[in-house]
Amino acid sequence: MTIANPVLPGFHPDPSMIRVGDTYYIASSTFEWWPGVRIHESKDLAHWNYVGSALDRVSQLDMRGNPSSGGIWAPDLSYADGRFWLIFTDVKTVNGAFKDCVNYLVTADDIRGPWSDPIRLNGVGFDASLFHDDDGRKYLVQQTWDHREYHHAFNGITITELDVDTMRLMPETTRTLWEGTDVKVTEGPHLYKINGWYYLFAAEGGTQYEHQESVARSRTLDALSFEVMPNNPLIGNYDAPDGYLQKQGHGALVDTPAGEWYYASLCGRPWRHETEPSHGVRGWCTLGRETSIQKIEWDADGWPYVVGGRAGTRYVPAPKDAILTEAPEDHSQHDEFDADVLGPDWNTLRVPFDEHMGRVGGGSLTLRGQGSLCNLFELSLIARRWQAFDFDAETKVSFDPKTYMAMAGLTNYYSDLFWSWAFVTYDERRRTRVIEVAQNDNGDYTSFLKDDAIAVPDGADVWLRTCVRTSTYTYEYSFDGDTWHEIPVKLDAKVLSDDYVAQRYGGFFTGGFVGLAAVDVSGYGEEAVFDHFDYRELA
Template sequence: MQIHNPVLPGFHPDPSMIRVGDTYYIASSTFEWWPGVRIHESKDLAHWDFTGYAITDPSQADLRGNPSSGGIWAPDLSYADGRFWLVYSDMKMVTGIFKDGTNYLTWADSIHGPWAEPVKLNYVGFDASLFHDDDGRKYLVQQTWDHREYHHRFDGITLTELDTETMRLKPETARTIWAGTDVKLTEGPHIYKINGWYYLFCAEGGTTFLHQETVARSRTLDALSFETMPGDEPFLGNYDTPRSPLQKQGHGSLVQTPAGEWYYASLCGRPWHHETESVVGPRGWCTLGRETSIQKVEWDADGWPHIVGGHGGLPEVEAPIDAPAVSADGGEPTDHSQHDEFEADTLGPDWNTLRVPFGPAMGSVGGGSLRLIGQGSLHNLFDLSLVARRWQAFDFDAETRVRFDPKTYQAMAGLTNYYSDANWSWAFVTWDEQRRSRVIEVAQSDRNAYTSFLRDDAIAVPDGADVWLRTRVRTFTYTYEYSFDGVSWTPIPVTLDAKILSDDYVFEKLDGYFTGAFVGLACTDYSGYGAVAEFDYFDYRELTK
């Protein structure tokens, strides 16, 4: 049996992987999307099942107003003393000199919760993790942020002891244990104690195509006691493997199997580029965002870890020798297609909202429809009625049926492909006051530059008719279609460039580029009168090549 990478396709970055008994768990970042911290579990490292979210109540994280790519960063999942521990950051700033945020700690007896009311720890820097030493002491390990313009903004890795009685940090114990390498941008630290050594795994180079993972070690946890792994090569990284299908590998975590084998989970990206253009960014566009891959690890005679097959990582990896035989089916990738008739009175686990939970202010679900109450525009960081799911394949179709009777052009409802408040598009039903008729329009926000593509050619909707909308995503480009009977579909003559919904395109303006593309349903009514749209179903169908 083999592990096929990525094991978690589409927007699953910063994996924190642990093993408890015979079960492996991965927690991944969710940023501004709600609920927070996705958790998957596996028995063999090859097949992963979604098991739930850790952040499900606004008391655990208040994300209203958080910028795109702010919110929940780099959750650290660990297990000690018979309970699960989770450290996460709530980031209020993404760009600029300051990175305001707060690091929190929570815990639970079961991976399914309930999770304790979070304890506010500090904000020395983001990407914090909790290290449980074998003497019972616990330490917060974190990247350190320096706002001063005459210093590098990444100021090494800080260690601070946690008082296990009060669950508060002891700031008097804080010390910098490693300054990082000349690659800089040192973040995502995790410590493991193995054979008497403290091993520190850190991401460096920024979460772009220069991203990598570096390892240092020490016999103690004293200040600046860690030495970097010898040689010029990183532990994991793709800067010198430009043709590898996996790129950006780094920022992850280490796990040992019951049989003593070692594996490393890391984020990765799968870029594509147009055949008519040179490789850009420098290597392409990752519309599926940062995903999760797993690599096998071996140790050399001097006690340093190395990725099996080279530090560039492999798309296919040998699974653990003690993986359960019941899972030995070849490990083919899972089809993440979804069909929802909205019969249940709660949204399914594939659905996400922005910054706040789905609730009465946004709408309701059940009885065969999703009802969305129009709120702010798709630019809005506070009040937005949008329900969406990740792109998890480069090629898919998604469709819905909507009943909507707007009375103003300020009310809109339809099907959206969405990256951030600045980068999105949608096909929607609205009102044309000149024709005194409902119409279908397609619009796009490209770095906040708004374009209505149809304008005077907007498609008139017959009186009393429902509207079916469909999007066809084909790696490089995507389109929208409409129907008035759900059988005969008409393409809308607008072809959109998918790269505008990629990390790498957004990165060019350094404006929050940590998530991935979503497809979903939205209703806006910025007039404030709350026009209501009813969606009968949603179908997301992945295509195989």
């Protein structure tokens, strides 16, 4: 059996991987998307199934107003004392000197939940993890954020003991374990005890193409007692621009029942336009940061290394004791909206789907127009991850607006600053409904059709489709569901990539989504009815 990377395609960053018995689990970051913290399981490390999200109640998580790429950063999953533990960070500020983050703890007896309401721990820094020592003591290990402009913002990895009786941290025990290397941007720490050594795995170099994973170790948890691995880093693609996988780092280590070792890491798969030089433009990761798995072995001095080299490999041997796990071959989705709850592929922004957004069931989804796609508070949008470079997605919408301020349609979306959509609205000069295509590029809003917006026949429903082909994408429309017409607007997919967003905004940690939205900035709540949604990945 072979592990084909990435194992979790499309926006599944910061994997925290553990094993309980013969089953492996991965928790990944979700940032501003609801529900929070996606969890997958596998028995072979090659095939993974989504089992649920840990944060699915408003009592656990309030992200209303969170900035794009704020919210849930780098959850840490662990298992001890017969239950699952999850640490997560809710980040309220992305740009500027401050992060305003809070770290929380939730627990569950079953990985599928229910998970407890959160215990507030601290706000010292993000990317916190929980280490369960073999003497029964527990520690919060975290990146430490320094807002002072005359210091480097990433101020080492600190550790603080958790009182297991009160479930409160003991600040008086806080100490810095490791300051990191000269690569800096030291974050994402995970601590392990192996053969009498405490091994600290931490990401460095930032989350773009300089990203890597460093390792240090110590016999104790004393302050500044950790020595860096001589052949550091463990993994990184900063000097391997031609590799299929890029940006690897920030992950977690796991052993198999038979004693093999594997490391789960975030990664990116960039593409480039034909006119772009391969070593001048590292590329555009429209699928966001994904999850890959590499095999680990240990040298004679007890240091880990990646089998196949620190750049990692696309294909990795599965564990010798792997138990075949059945999982879908691709992530295509068809939804007739028969159920009265949204399916597991769907996500909303910051808050759960509720009566303010609309209703679902009985064969349709009704979205009630709220704020624009730039809105951080009131937004009627449901969307799913891009999980393939080439796919088609379509829907049918019934919508009869009487003002240009009311719009409903199909969107390709990265964040409130970067998105496009094809939508039905009203043209008051022509006194008819029309189809328009628009894009928001860091606040630069462009209507492409304007006076040539496509008139909708009286009484007709509208089918909309998007065709994404790696580097570009288009929109199409139909009035009968059989005969389709391409709208003459070809959009550059890079605008929906981490790498493009990073040039303009400090939060560039998610990935492309495709979905359905209704907007009514007049405030009268015009409703749009969607008959179905189909997302079809292309071979």
